Amino acid sequence: MHRNAQKRLALLVKVLLVVAGISYLAWVNRHLVIHAGKFLIDGSYRSCVHRRRNYELEEKSSPLYVTKRIHGRLGNWLFGYSSLLGIAKANGYLPYFLSSHPLNSYFQLSHVRSSPAECLFDVYDDLPCTYTSSMMNLPSGNISIDGYIQSWKYFRFIEKELRQDLKVHPHLSLYAQKLFHKHLGPHIAAGRLVISIHVRRGDVLTPEARKLGFCHAPKEYFDNAMRYMLKLFPYSVFLVASDDIEWCIDNIKPPILKDLLSEAKLSKIKHDNPKIKSSVFNERVPIVYSKSHSSWDDFSMLMLCNHSIISVGTFGWWGAWFAKGHVVYYDGFPLPGSKIDHETNKEDFFPSDWVALSTGAFLKCGTSFFLLLFFTLQFTLILYK
Structure with a gap:
């Protein structure tokens, strides 16, 4: 009886292995199976x-x-x-x-x-x-x-x-222009460039999304991205669009230009824009938060900006593509080792002239420099011993 039970168990294991093998092959070739x-x-x-x-x-x-x-x-x-x-x-x-x-x-x-x-x-x-x-x-x-x-x-x-084909319907284009100037009119009239910041949170914060490899860009990334952009385009205003605008209001705060740029750089800005009052250099760079509940309203304004800071997802990607300016994207997406990370090729997704930044972009540059300096000194000492 005991031997018969062992035979039945061995047979059951073989059947299960065959079923598992067939199931695996069917999954790998699922499109062919569906077709057949x-x-x-x-x-x-x-x-x-x-x-x-x-x-x-x-x-x-x-x-x-x-x-x-x-x-x-x-x-x-x-x-x-x-x-x-x-x-x-x-x-x-x-x-x-x-x-x-x-x-x-x-x-x-x-x-x-x-x-x-x-x-x-x-x-x-x-x-x-x-x-x-x-x-x-x-x-x-x-x-x-x-x-x-x-x-x-x-x-x-x-x-x-x-770009010729993807033309917005005229009535929507007119509405977008009015909305854009409603939010940013005084800043545009003062000669400031408009830099968009798109922040996607919402659905990427769920445990299911995170398990796949989705993540949100943290506050530190936006701090780095704003400093990076202001060094290139110091006389600007930021426009923030998000599915979680309250988080943005609490966390995204532009720097003060005087803390970021040298006196020579500030003097050049003043020289190029004589109407600027020197007091603006002691204030935070202006920022406008879109409180629209329409994703299309936000998207239509992103398209009209001069330059773009994006977080994750295709919504911000396309807002930046339409804007045609300088683009910074979050390099921390997707989560390392995740399913999406294995499936994604960043070179295929982000154009080669867009700039990747992470939460530690500036720290990394500094750390790399000091490490290089340290090893150079060590090598020099060895040579001259």
């Missing part, structure tokens, strides 16, 4: 697959289309549309968003259709914030991209065309 299942049970899908093969075999000259499934919110929609245009151009396909897509309510998109193209074949991009070169060589047939396609590299070669 749909091919077997869905006649219309099977017909589409055959039609796609005809494109390859017969080299038909009819246009091929590529579209993108709705994913996320405004920043993700903008990545989807922009990357779609670049991918389409690289493949010689016609891109489109459905006219019902919510992005159309903000922008006058040129590439839209009222109904989907026929026989769409799914292509997947599972990696966020990463450039996937295979997207630039799509299979034949009408394609629907499902996933992220979140990289500036997809559309870097069509940027001029893309």
Whole structure:
């Protein structure tokens, strides 16, 4: 009896190992499994697959289309549309968003259709914030991209065309100009540049998001970023937009210029702007906090700023892209060793001319310098002993 029980246990372990192995292979190849299942049970899908093969075999000259499934919110929609245009151009396909897509309510998109193209074949991009070169060589047939396609590299070669395409509807553009001047009019009239600060907190503070690798940029990062920007553009005003504006009011405080810049630098600012009163150098750099409850209101003002400080996420990313100025981003995202950290390629997500800063940006530079000096001295002493 005991021997029979051992045999049954060994058999059960083998069965479990086989099931686990099959499950793992099915998960790794889940897109292929889904495709095979749909091919077997869905006649219309099977017909589409055959039609796609005809494109390859017969080299038909009819246009091929590529579209993108709705994913996320405004920043993700903008990545989807922009990357779609670049991918389409690289493949010689016609891109489109459905006219019902919510992005159309903000922008006058040129590439839209009222109904989907026929026989769409799914292509997947599972990696966020990463450039996937295979997207630039799509299979034949009408394609629907499902996933992220979140990289500036997809559309870097069509940027001029893309900026022409992504035009805000006139009534929204007029409203944004009025809102911008309502918040910043006196500062703009005084000749100050406007530097935006976008702070995303909200959903990235949840335990679930943090487990994946999301995080928020802390106060120290914004302190460093403001000092960095003011050394480049000292006569400025900051505009803060956030989903947690009360935290920003309590934590984001610009420095006093006199504590940051040399007398020579202050004298040059005064010389370049004769109307400036010297007393402003003894005060904190002005800051305006947007208390709008509309994400679009905040976004439309971010687009109009001269330069940008961003934290995490695609919302601030696109506000900075539209502004076209100097951009600083938080280098502490995603959390090291997390799922998103393994999936993300920062070089693919952040343009090469944007500047990465962390909470200890200035300290790190100083520490590196002293370490270099220390080892140089030690090496010199060894040589001359």
